[in-house]
Amino acid sequence: MEILIKASQFILSLSLLIVLHELGHFIPAKLFKTKVEKFYLFFDYKFSIFKKKIGETVYGIGWIPLGGYVKIAGMIDESMDKEQMALPPKPWEFRSKPAWQRLIIMLGGVFVNFVLGIFIYIMLMWSYGEEYLPNENLTDGIWVQDSLAMDLGLKTGDKILTVDDEKIRKFSQITLEFINGEKFTYERNGEILEKKLPIDFISKLIDRKKNDAGPIVSVRYPFMIGNIPKESHNIDSQLKVKDLIVKVNGNKAIYYDEIEDLFLENKGNNITISVKRDNEILDIPVKISDEGKIGVNPANLKLSEIGKLGYYDLANYQYSFTEAIPAGWNKSWKTLTDYVKQLKKIFNPSTGAYKGLGGFYSIGKIFPSTWSWEAFWNITAFLSIMLGFMNLLPIPALDGGHVVFTLWEMITGKKPGDKFLEYAQIVGFILLITLLLFANGNDLYRAVFK
Incomplete structure (x- = not known):
């Protein structure tokens, strides 16, 4: 069931990001009267799960969940439609449009990714606020x-x-x-x-x-008693679930690590521990085992619960909508800059960061095993910003590669030839497939050998 919940969140998030990214290309293409032949969620090699033609565009869902695409007439993309490119340019084709229009069409998907990420973070700040331990x-x-x-x-x-x-x-x-x-x-x-x-x-x-x-x-x-097993050597003591240990043999000890050390010092002995129960402090005799244990399991306390016990002062911010805007923007910027720093380390072999590169399995694992809309939208915002930046990389076959060629044309006045663009697209596609195989190979290696 946990796997199903994780997979459902992953597929929903991925589908949302793909559709909105491709919509970022689709809308400006339509505004500039450029023909869009296909709009697909996932890839449809050989066949589609679903497809329907509305107007001049075929809308569909492919069977390979590795992304999605819009096929814009007269554009050298992953479809590698050489037959179309061999014909004279038509007014409605991408290659016939002015460079500035083509630039806007290519940047549309990235623009949507960044705006979506910022918008989600703003709404999360407004809806949930922030609670953390300074x-x-x-x-x-x-x-x-x-x-x-x-x-x-x-x-x-x-x-x-x-x-x-x-x-x-x-x-x-x-x-x-x-x-x-x-x-x-x-x-x-x-x-x-x-x-x-x-x-x-x-x-x-x-x-x-x-x-x-x-x-x-x-x-x-703190050391709060979570449960007392039936086989515990202190089962007949006066200890109760939710007792909070505050002293060991008269020595003040408020943290688990301190209490654990004192138990080890007294292993094999009978001692007295002081516990806080409701508003009372009670002295209870217990037996310490030869391993330095009292035979109970500590409570697995959340940070908010530890805060309520008075151990830490948590920061809790609730934002109005206007306050949420800069807070959401700051979180988006922090997310982007952190991701860029990590990407730099991946390309430096001496850091070993490349070993942490993961594919779809790694991405799916970051979703929680229980459904949480707050967690879902947090992860989706992060992935949206990550995809926006990745698509901006100047690699042929990515939006960033097309943008570089278009900017070159705008600066120099010279448009790269179709053959050059075709070869660049192939090289970029090979690079992306290699990266995809490496990332998912890392997932497989860790699953088998780690």
Whole structure:
């Protein structure tokens, strides 16, 4: 069922982005009286799942879910319609239109992607607002369990301050900032220290053990009892679910890591722990096992629940529509700049970032296993901005490649020949297929060998 929910969200998001992107080409083409022969969601090699001709355009759904397209008459694109291009240009064809009109038609899809991403982020800010843990509110520092964080020299209680001299605003962004950064500063026992991030940090992040998956550092959270198994050696004690441990043998200990250390120091002994239950503090005798455990499972608390317990002050912003506009714009810009930084690292082999490149499986995995409209629209906005930027890359077969050739024509007054454009389209298509195979091959490798 979880796979079905993830797949449904992925297909819905992908379909929405494809249709709107292609609509960005379709509308200006129609406005400039350019004939659009096909408008397709997915590719229709050999046959279509559905098709219907309305006016001069065939609308359809293909069977290969790798994208979509509009076939504009007189344009050298993925259809490689050489027969049409061999005939004299017609007034309604793309190649007969002025360069500025062709430029607008080609930029239409990218324009829609960026506008859609910004619009979704604005509406999310207006509808849901923002709730997050400000990094500066971790007054007792971070909890370090991850092997990579340990390799960086970080310890529990450290306070991460900046990455590349930029103050970290949200605690949840630390891992992403490390991915994009080159150096960081942190505070330990009142001393400010600086360290360089290894050039292959991303490679090490990807190659971590499975039990280290997730953010490289976490918040220090309380030890609240989630359940007491029947086989627990403390099943007959006075402990109850939702008890919050605050002392161990008279020693104040409010964080799980502190309590865990004190249990290990007292393994095999009978001790007294103090728990907070409702508004009371109760002293309860318990037995510590030889492994340093009390035989209970801690509660899996959400950050909002930890905040309600008084451990952290969470920031909670609710925006009016006018306030949501700059907030949504800022989030869109942050999303774009972060993505560009990551893309630069992918093209630098020494970073090992290429190992993290993923295909459709990786994209599908980022959707939650339970349906959440907030998560769905957040991911869709991110993908829209990502696709907008990717399509702007100056690669033949992408919108950016066509834009480069058109700008060259506008600047020099010389239009590239049809044969040159055909060969460029083939080269671009081969590059894209190679990238697609590599990305999805990475997915397959990680699924089989990791």
